Amino acid sequence: MQPCPAPFNLADHVLSAGRDTPDKIALAVLGPTRAERWSFARLEAAVRAVAGGLLALGLTPGAHILLRLGNTPEFPIAFLGCVAAGLIPVPTAEGLTQPELDKLTPLVAPKTILAAPGLALPTSPPCPVLTDLTALMGHAPADYVMGSPDRLAYLVFTSGSSGTPKPVAHAHRAIWARQMMWAGWYGLRQDDRMLHAGAFNWTFTLGTGLLDPWAIGATALIPAPGTPPEALALLLRRHDATLFAAAPGVFRKLLAGDAPLPLPTLRHALAAGEKLPEALRSRWQAATGTTIHEALGMSECSTFVSGSPVRPAPEGTLGYPQPGRRVAVVTPDGAEVAPGETGILAIHRSDPGLMLGYLRQDGPALPLSGDWFLTGDLVSAEPDGALSYHGRRDDLMTTGGFRVSPLEVEAAFQTAPGLIDCAAAPVEVKTDTTVIALAHVGDATEAALRALAEARLARYKQPRLYIALPALPRSANGKLDRRALAHLLKDRT
Incomplete structure (x- = not known):
């Protein structure tokens, strides 16, 4: 130009x-x-x-x-x-x-x-x-x-x-x-x-x-x-x-x-x-x-x-x-x-x-x-x-020694019947042990979501926790607040 x-x-x-x-x-x-x-x-x-x-x-x-x-x-x-x-x-x-x-x-x-x-x-x-x-x-x-x-x-x-x-x-x-x-x-x-x-x-x-x-x-x-x-x-x-x-x-x-x-x-x-x-x-x-x-x-x-x-x-x-x-x-x-x-x-x-x-x-x-x-x-x-796109460098999740993008995990669930919204985040379940959690909104069952994960994701990328929420934390403009989500999921486990 x-x-x-x-x-x-x-x-x-x-x-x-x-x-x-x-x-x-x-x-x-x-x-x-x-x-x-x-x-x-x-x-x-x-x-x-x-x-x-x-x-x-x-x-x-x-x-x-x-x-x-x-x-x-x-x-x-x-x-x-x-x-x-x-x-x-x-x-x-x-x-x-x-x-x-x-x-x-x-x-x-x-x-x-x-x-x-x-x-x-x-x-x-x-x-x-x-x-x-x-x-x-x-x-x-x-x-x-x-x-x-x-x-x-x-x-x-x-x-x-x-x-x-x-x-x-x-x-x-x-x-x-x-x-x-x-x-x-x-x-x-x-x-x-x-x-x-x-x-x-x-x-x-x-x-x-x-x-x-x-x-x-x-x-x-x-x-x-x-x-x-x-x-x-x-x-x-x-x-x-x-x-x-x-x-x-x-x-x-x-x-x-x-x-x-x-x-x-x-x-x-x-x-x-x-x-x-x-x-x-x-x-x-x-x-x-x-x-x-x-x-x-x-x-x-x-x-x-x-x-x-x-x-x-x-x-x-x-x-x-x-x-x-x-x-x-x-x-x-x-x-x-x-x-x-x-x-x-x-x-x-x-x-x-x-x-x-x-x-x-x-x-x-x-x-x-x-x-x-x-x-x-x-x-x-x-x-x-x-x-x-493979996500933000500072958003990557580390679990079992592997680095995983939350976007890749979330993409596996986008066609789940009854799912309105979802987001993946790391959750520390005990000292030195972090797992992937999937927060989900809507009527999709945990069984259905687990089945999709098993069919579409390598085992180390599959969420270990499925947590239903009334809504994901988003800004007034609709942007997902991943930091707030991580705190919210930690409080739920």
Whole structure:
């Protein structure tokens, strides 16, 4: 792809396409009886007004602004308003508790907190807290602060699934790099209507659900807060969605019944956040007549491997590196593995979508092994270049001296009658003895599950414990929390 132009501002780039169609709907927040709609002209006016209001408070470019906002239009307006003004927004999940915020806030040292009423705040906020964004939206507009595309634009926290969340520093150029996803994953068009089922403050929603559609001049559709997953099919039909994006857990809930799921305007769906089971993809195809294209990504680089309408992923694989990406399969010391061998998926330091680094007091630091950033995802390359996924390096289970991927275990049960959801995790049953446990949701019997395991898995991969649960621990966006699952199963044994 072409290098990012300079000078550059992420917010200016996101909103520039909409200037050609100022009256077109940029954002619709879909409620049960009505939708709140924002045109491109109204959206940009609000973004520039917020930028002006923040600068009028005496904040200077480079200051960190903690966002404690919910799933309302104020969130993307505040995010882009900060970026437009050269300030550094730090989105946070709506459901974070006060103790969690007490740990995270010092890591980013905010100068101001923009907060929605009722959301948790740090115990002793280290800076002013603003709760009236309406007043900011009434301010005189500011011009976009232009500069190097390599300068810091925003901070996001990692999920913390393998430990304490870390602040990830992204440059303005990150939005330019996302164009590699438009053809390499979405098949995104200006006339699209993208419905995303996640919360605004999730990087998957922020990028795929909002910023990318706006950057091409398309419409973003977001369910109103509190919308149950079961209502999404009606919203997809009622609002003529052409693309639908969600975590696999949301697709699973939409397919809870066996009836067809007619979605006449939908071209295809998009999944990310965790590995999509092949059985779930097949069930979606049967119910809707459309395909799910999956992508692998992370907070540090968004998505970079995917299937797409023009190059679907071969069955059982993630798909291909997106055109323009430079990735490799390497050893822990950064040496490329032999073709077909399993190794760590790595991103070259030159990728324009790669983070500046993890924020430290002295600035961002990018951990590298040679010229490669190691993602922690284990993959192997097929002869045609497609990548097969073998799980997270830190998720592998060790039992009887063998290393086992939970994904391989879980895949064996996806067709079990009556099974709604399942996940595998290691459980220590006594000192120095760890076994594989399968947590399962639904009406599948233990006998039926054991029979499937014996037929499809080597003995060392078979679960020794089968634990029925009312639901698996998942985030608000449907992503499985493996750390919480491991604690839950330990308490049950």
